[in-house]
Each structure stands twice: as structure tokens, then as C-alpha cells.
Amino acid sequence: MQQTNILEYFDETIEKYPDKIAFANEDYEMTFQEVYDQSRGIATFLSDHGYYKEPIVIFMEKHPKMITAFFASVYSGNYYVPIDSEMPRARIELIFQKLNPRVMICDDTTYGLAEEFPDFSGEIYRYDDISASKADDLRLDEIRSKALDTDPIYIVFTSGSTGIPKGVLACHRSVIDYIENLSEVLEFNHDTVFANQTPLYFDACLKELYPTLKFGATTYLVPKQYFMFPVKLVEFLNEKKVNTVCWVVSALTMISAFNTFKTVVPKYLKTIAFGSEVFPIKQFRRWKEVLPDAKFINLYGPTECTGMCCYYKVEREFELDEHIPIGRPFHNTEILLLTEDNQLAKPNEPGEICVRGTSLTLGYYRDFEKTNEAFVQNPLNDKYPELIYRTGDIGLWNERGELMFVSRKDYQIKHMGHRIELGEIEFNVNMLDGITGCGAIYDKKKEKIVLYYSGEMDQAALVNLLKEKLPRYMIPNKVIQYPAMPLTPNGKLDRKKLMADYEAD
Amino acid sequence: MEELLEILKELHPEVDYETCTTLIDDKILDSFDIVSIISEVNEEYDVAIPAEEIVPENFNSAQALYALIERLMDED
Numbered sequence: 001m002q003q004t005n006i007l008e009y010f011d012e013t014i015e016k017y018p019d020k021i022a023f024a025n026e027d028y029e030m031t032f033q034e035v036y037d038q039s040r041g042i043a044t045f046l047s048d049h050g051y052y053k054e055p056i057v058i059f060m061e062k063h064p065k066m067i068t069a070f071f072a073s074v075y076s077g078n079y080y081v082p083i084d085s086e087m088p089r090a091r092i093e094l095i096f097q098k099l100n101p102r103v104m105i106c107d108d109t110t111y112g113l114a115e116e117f118p119d120f121s122g123e124i125y126r127y128d129d130i131s132a133s134k135a136d137d138l139r140l141d142e143i144r145s146k147a148l149d150t151d152p153i154y155i156v157f158t159s160g161s162t163g164i165p166k167g168v169l170a171c172h173r174s175v176i177d178y179i180e181n182l183s184e185v186l187e188f189n190h191d192t193v194f195a196n197q198t199p200l201y202f203d204a205c206l207k208e209l210y211p212t213l214k215f216g217a218t219t220y221l222v223p224k225q226y227f228m229f230p231v232k233l234v235e236f237l238n239e240k241k242v243n244t245v246c247w248v249v250s251a252l253t254m255i256s257a258f259n260t261f262k263t264v265v266p267k268y269l270k271t272i273a274f275g276s277e278v279f280p281i282k283q284f285r286r287w288k289e290v291l292p293d294a295k296f297i298n299l300y301g302p303t304e305c306t307g308m309c310c311y312y313k314v315e316r317e318f319e320l321d322e323h324i325p326i327g328r329p330f331h332n333t334e335i336l337l338l339t340e341d342n343q344l345a346k347p348n349e350p351g352e353i354c355v356r357g358t359s360l361t362l363g364y365y366r367d368f369e370k371t372n373e374a375f376v377q378n379p380l381n382d383k384y385p386e387l388i389y390r391t392g393d394i395g396l397w398n399e400r401g402e403l404m405f406v407s408r409k410d411y412q413i414k415h416m417g418h419r420i421e422l423g424e425i426e427f428n429v430n431m432l433d434g435i436t437g438c439g440a441i442y443d444k445k446k447e448k449i450v451l452y453y454s455g456e457m458d459q460a461a462l463v464n465l466l467k468e469k470l471p472r473y474m475i476p477n478k479v480i481q482y483p484a485m486p487l488t489p490n491g492k493l494d495r496k497k498l499m500a501d502y503e504a505d
Numbered sequence: 506m507e508e509l510l511e512i513l514k515e516l517h518p519e520v521d522y523e524t525c526t527t528l529i530d531d532k533i534l535d536s537f538d539i540v541s542i543i544s545e546v547n548e549e550y551d552v553a554i555p556a557e558e559i560v561p562e563n564f565n566s567a568q569a570l571y572a573l574i575e576r577l578m579d580e581d
Contacts, residue, residue: 460519
């Protein structure tokens with residue numbers, strides 16, 4: 001029968017590899033059997049308490065148990081919403097206002113924090129208190145049999161230009177489509193050993209989580225601190241015999257730029273997938289030189305299209321000033337490049353990257369307006385309903401027929417692999433007492449977010465207040481005070497002037 | 506030392522670098538900061554911090570980092 005539920009991947013694997021390590025961090029390992037028993041136990045507990053078809057907030061530290069709690073949510077017919085312990089309170093509160101969740105699963109570290117949220121009035125359960133619950137197989141089978149492949153399995157929150165994070169909701173069908181096609185391109189199998197770099201509260205970790213279930217592979221969660229210390233990081237990869245990484249570019253260039261390969265080389269790596277940023281060719285060559293036989297694949301895709309939707313296998317040489325293409329869409333996905341008058345762009349003509357296919361997510365949770373702005377009727381089809389997702393990214397087809405990324409349409413940037421709306425930073429700065437105006441710009445070359453502001457507050461106080469509101473990666477790297485913000489003739493913030501000032505400095 | 510404090514202040518104006526000895530342990534510096542510090546130290550002092558010296562102990566305080574820079578300058 002055709003697969004309609006993401007957890008069908010687990011059914012076969014649990015028979016074949018019950019005692020193999022599924023998910024681990026540096027000092028804690030969980031076998032497939034443990035993940036299976038605990039996720040089904042917790043699922044039964046959730047079902048016993050009446051939770052069904054609703055968001056389950058998972059507020060835990062990055063840990064194999066957090067992943068197990070994800071699966072528990074899906075087994076129970078609910079959808080998981082991962083929240084990170086390092087997210088600022090104000091952001092979590094905005095998310096709770098959007099979700100209105102009735103239940104949250106925590107660990108020992110987050111339990112105390114969770115109890116203090118004023119906007120959360122639901123039940124809080126500690127993972128370890130409910131993970132030994134006995135699974136009711138009949139009940140879980142019944143929940144499974146009623147589930148459709150168009151039912152949601154998770155919500156992840158992305159930066160929103162109005163300052164309010166948007167919750168992207170994905171269903172079984174789009175995730176299955178993604179995992180099948182990604183696995184084929186990257187050639188995962190049961191010997192695959194992943195080292196996960198990306199946070200569990202974004203869609204990026206789908207690349208490791210579900211292929212691990214599908215193939216009976218193994219995923220190691222790399223401690224975040226290792227990404228500051230390149231020698232330790234490569235030693236960790238070697239110790240765990242990691243052969244596959246799907247990382248943001250800055251995690252890879254951090255290793256190569258510091259000449260780490262003179263001290264230690266990743267011995268087992270065979271597949272290196274990267275994305276979210278431009279890979280500088282100088283750094284790429286260093287990787288290629290130490291791992292000449294490895295496969296290098298560039299991935300591209302928005303959260304709204306379930307992770308990644310395009311890939312490019314690097315199989316030719318690139319000059320220092322060239323960019324690696326984002327290539328071509330996965331099987332069962334089409335990329336339309338639309339010009340401003342909604343025509344298909346010709347070769348070498350820039351157009352907005354629009355995505356068509358099963359990979360489209362369900363949209364933004366409790367936000368029909370924003371959903372309808374981004375997920376729109378295909379303008380090339382006036383015969384029947386057909387949605388495309390407008391990414392806001394500009395691309396072009398080069399003379400080889402490869403898709404190239406050109407730029408962003410609006411003020412969205414990619415910084416250290418994170419997607420950030422500069423507007424969200426400005427929104428939060430403007431809300432602070434004493435601030436009279438602000439503007440954020442991005443220095444692409446030095447990879448710095450630069451914030452200009454005016455008002456009665458010193459830089460240190462401003463940064464401290466922002467830390468309470470924004471995630472770490474959105475905090476400006478440089479803060480400059482102005483007597484007043486430059487404005488355009490129609491009274492809007494003059495970003496071009498800021499940019500010019502910055503460059504002149 | 507002055508120049509180093511400048512570099513650090515620019516990244517996190519809110520931190521008291523004279524007294525803080527837990528820049529890594531308390532997650533004050535992140536990987537982006539480390540990358541910036543290394544490249545700016547390189548520009549300012551003309552020393553390249555080799556990969557094997559990029560360890561938590563050398564970045565936990567301004568003092569430790571300065572000691573590392575001095576050691577590397579002597580080796581030149």
C-alpha cells in the first residue's frame with residue numbers, strides 16, 4: 001500500500017535494527033527500540049489525556065529525547081512545535097499567543113522556565129515522568145488508521161517582517177516527498193552516520209531525523225560549542241565515524257578557514273551537503289582537496305516548501321569569482337521563474353523563484369492572510385486551482401540550464417545560515433523605550449548585521465534589551481548611534497543612505 | 506591589550522572584559538564572534554591563530570586571549 005504516514009518508516013526499521021543506535025549526543029545514546037518504546041508510551045499518555053489534532057509544544061534542550069518527543073506527538077495524531085531553550089522569552093510568548101497550546105513537554109532544564117510563561121495556561125509534563133508510560137498498540141493503530149497524509153506533523157517558526165514569527169505547518173505527504181527525493185540524491189543507506197549541526201527547532205533537521213528512521217541509520221547531535229573549536233569538531237566526526245553532513249556553509253568554512261586540515265582531517269566523510277549561503281570557492285577548494293572522493297551537494301529551499309527543493313551536485317571546477325548553482329528541482333517539484341509581469345523568465349533573465357508541487361507546506365498557522373499572499377494560484381494556469389509558493393528569492397537559469405541564486409527581493413537576509421527579516425530586528429528595536437528610530441543593514445562581505453539607531457540609550461543597554469527579545473543569531477554584530485535617522489523624501493527610512501554611510505566609514 | 510579590548514567591545518559592548526573569565530563557558534561568545542575575533546586579531550597584531558590554539562581555554566577571558574597573542578608574537 002502507498003505510504004501515507006511518516007512513521008511508516010519506523011515500522012520496518014524497528015524490526016530490522018532494534019538495538020542499533022538511532023540518535024545520540026556526546027554522552028547519551030538511544031537505540032531504535034528505546035526511541036520506539038518511549039515515543040509510543042508518551043503518545044499513549046497524550047492520547048489518554050485527550051490531546052488530538054493539536055499542537056504539542058516540545059520545549060527541551062537539544063537531545064535524543066527531544067526527537068523522541070517529536071515522534072510521540074505524531075504517533076498520538078498531533079503535531080509537534082519545537083521550542084528552543086535558548087530562544088528569548090518574548091519570542092516564545094509571541095509563539096504561544098499564536099498557538100494557544102494546551103500542553104507542553106519539558107525536560108529538567110526547561111521545566112522551571114516553562115512554569116513562568118504568563119501566556120501558557122496548559123499542562124506541563126516532564127519527559128522523564130511520562131516516557132515510561134505503557135504503549136496501547138490498539139489505540140495507536142486506530143489513530144494511525146484515521147490519519148491522512150494531508151494532516152500536519154509539525155510547525156516551525158520563521159522570522160516575519162512584521163516582527164511576529166510565522167508558524168509554517170507541514171504535512172506527512174510533503175515530508176515523505178522530501179525525504180524520498182533527498183535520500184535518492186544524497187544516496188543515504190543504513191550505513192549512513194549523520195552529524196547534525198542545525199537546531200531541532202527548524203525544518204533543517206528533517207534531513208537527518210527521518211532518513212535515520214527510514215534506513216535505520218544513526219544521527220549524532222553535535223554540541224553547539226564544537227562549532228567554535230574546529231579541531232575538537234573534526235575529532236568528534238572521526239570518533240563517531242561520521243560519513244554524512246548536511247550543514248550550513250559557515251559551519252564548513254569555519255573548519256577550512258582556520259587551516260584545521262593541517263592538524264586533523266575528517267577521515268570518514270563521504271557526503272557533504274551544504275546550503276543556505278554562498279560557499280566561497282576558495283574554502284570549497286580546501287574541502288575538495290582533503291576529500292577528493294567525497295560528494296559535494298548544494299541544497300536550496302525555503303521552509304515553506306518542506307526543507308529543500310533544489311540540488312546541485314558539484315562535479316565541475318569553479319573559478320574563484322563564480323557561484324555554485326542551486327541546480328535543479330528535486331523529482332516531483334517544479335521551479336517557475338516568474339518575471340514582474342508573471343511571465344516565465346528567459347535564460348539569463350532574473351525572475352522570482354516559485355515552487356510548484358507536493359513539497360508545498362500547508363501554509364502559516366492561524367494566518368490565512370499571510371498564507372494567501374505567499375501561496376498563490378499559479379498565474380500561468382487559469383484552468384483549475386493550483387498553488388505555487390512565491391519564495392521572494394530572485395534566480396536565473398544560466399546558459400547550462402542550471403538554476404542560479406541571484407538575490408532577495410525584500411529585506412530578508414541569510415546570516416550564518418539563518419533566515420532573518422531585517423524588519424523584525426527593527427521592529428523590536430523600535431519597541432524599546434527611548435528609541436526614536438532605527439535601521440538595520442547587512443554587510444554581506446563581512447557577514448555582519450549593522451544596526452543604526454537614534455534615541456536616548458547607550459549601545460550596551462540596547463544590546464542587552466535586544467537579547468531578551470531576539471534569538472542570538474539576530475542580534476546585530478555592530479551597533480551605531482545616530483543623532484537622527486536619515487529619511488527619504490516620503491519619510492521612509494533611507495537604507496541607501498545608511499548603506500552609503502557604512503561603506504564610507 | 507588596548508586594541509584587543511577594542512575588538513572585543515565592538516562585538517559585545519555590554520560585557521566587562523576586565524573581569525569576565527567565562528566568555529565561552531557562559532556562552533557569551535558564539536561561533537560568529539570567534540571567527541570575527543580571529544580575523545581581527547590577525548589584522549591588528551599580524552598573528553594567525555592556528556587551529557590547534559582555537560580551544561575554549563584560550564577564549565574564556567580577554568587575559569587568556571592576550572596571553573595567546575603574545576605567545577604567538579614571540580614565536581614569530
